[in-house]
Amino acid sequence: QKKVNDFKFDLTATANLTQSTGASQASSVSGLVAPGLFNLSNTLSNPSTSNSNSEQRSVSLWSKVDVAYKNYLFATITGRNDWFSTLDPENRSFFYPSAQVSFVPTDAFESLKNIKHLDYFKLRGGWSQVGKVNIAPYSLLPIFGQSSGYTYSGQGGYTIGSQLVAPGLKPELTAGYEAGFDVSAYRSRVSGAFTYYSNTTKNQTLSTGISSASGFTSYLLNVGETSSKGIEAALTVVPVRTDNWFVSLGAN
Numbered sequence: 001q002k003k004v005n006d007f008k009f010d011l012t013a014t015a016n017l018t019q020s021t022g023a024s025q026a027s028s029v030s031g032l033v034a035p036g037l038f039n040l041s042n043t044l045s046n047p048s049t050s051n052s053n054s055e056q057r058s059v060s061l062w063s064k065v066d067v068a069y070k071n072y073l074f075a076t077i078t079g080r081n082d083w084f085s086t087l088d089p090e091n092r093s094f095f096y097p098s099a100q101v102s103f104v105p106t107d108a109f110e111s112l113k114n115i116k117h118l119d120y121f122k123l124r125g126g127w128s129q130v131g132k133v134n135i136a137p138y139s140l141l142p143i144f145g146q147s148s149g150y151t152y153s154g155q156g157g158y159t160i161g162s163q164l165v166a167p168g169l170k171p172e173l174t175a176g177y178e179a180g181f182d183v184s185a186y187r188s189r190v191s192g193a194f195t196y197y198s199n200t201t202k203n204q205t206l207s208t209g210i211s212s213a214s215g216f217t218s219y220l221l222n223v224g225e226t227s228s229k230g231i232e233a234a235l236t237v238v239p240v241r242t243d244n245w246f247v248s249l250g251a252n
Contacts, residue, residue, distance in 0.1 A: 010066040015059075022054040056137045059083040072107035076100045084133045087169060088140060094171050098128035117186050125179040132172040134205055139220065140165055163207065164214070166221035174201040180232075189241065195232040200225065 001010045027050075029043040040047050062080040081095045102124040106112045112121070142165065144158040176199035184191040203222045210219045234252040241247070 006070045008066075008068040011063070012066075013061075013063040015061050018058045018060075020054075020056050023052070025049070025051045054137045057085045058133075070108070072104040074102045080131075082131060082133075082171075084135075084171070086133060086135045086137050086139065087171065088167075091168060091170050094131050094173075096129040096131045096173065098126065100124070100126035100128075118183075119186070119188060120182070120184040122182045124181065125177070127175075127177040129173060129175045132174070134172065135169060139163075140169065142216070160215075162217040164210065164216040164219045166219065169205060169220070170203045170222055172201065172203050172205060172222075174199055176200065189238045190236070192235045193233065196230075197232070198227070198229045200227040 064078045067075045079097045104122045106121045142161040178197040180195035182193045202225045207218045236250040
């Protein structure tokens with residue numbers, strides 16, 4: 001943190017490494033010889049077993065800069081870069097920034113400071129982008145699995161998975177902006193907030209059905225774009241307040 005004349009600066013930086021390792025093993029049988037005895041040997045059929053192992057890694061670098069001017073004008077800028085091992089090498093790295101600014105006129109202008117019943121008024125706005133990866137390990141290519149009951153000359157066999165994957169899958173990105181204000185009056189007996197927001201998400205990773213004549217039944221790809229817009233408003237009133245208790249009424 002550093003102060004230069006009427007400006008105050010605050011810098012924060014972090015790094016994060018996540019290593020996830022998973023392992024599972026399962027065995028089951030169908031049809032019990034002795035009812036109620038749940039044991040793999042208590043059956044006339046062959047036990048069915050499965051085993052899986054997975055490993056994935058992500059690295060993140062994040063930084064934030066806060067700037068304040070005379071305690072009434074504020075700005076915050078952030079930047080984050082992620083690397084995900086579950087994506088193709090050319091798409092593993094992606095960057096997403098954000099910026100917010102706020103202004104408090106009641107602290108900046110003497111004419112507003114002298115308004116008797118106005119405690120606080122703030123204008124705010126911001127823009128941000130957020131990245132997300134919802135692709136499981138080893139999902140970029142169809143994988144092989146042992147086919148139950150398949151034998152040829154006493155040898156086991158494997159079949160390819162039923163999901164086809166589009167090349168070059170990318171991370172999901174959501175970009176949005178918002179603007180609004182906060183106000184408080186009559187010694188915090190009346191306070192309110194108003195926000196308008198708009199968000200757009202692209203590169204969603206979804207699985208869709210395809211004809212089994214292709215040799216597959218589903219197709220994983222980046223598809224679709226969604227957007228949302230709206231207004232959020234809140235109002236709080238304190239009709240009764242004493243030294244020992246108060247009554248607060250709110251609506252949004």
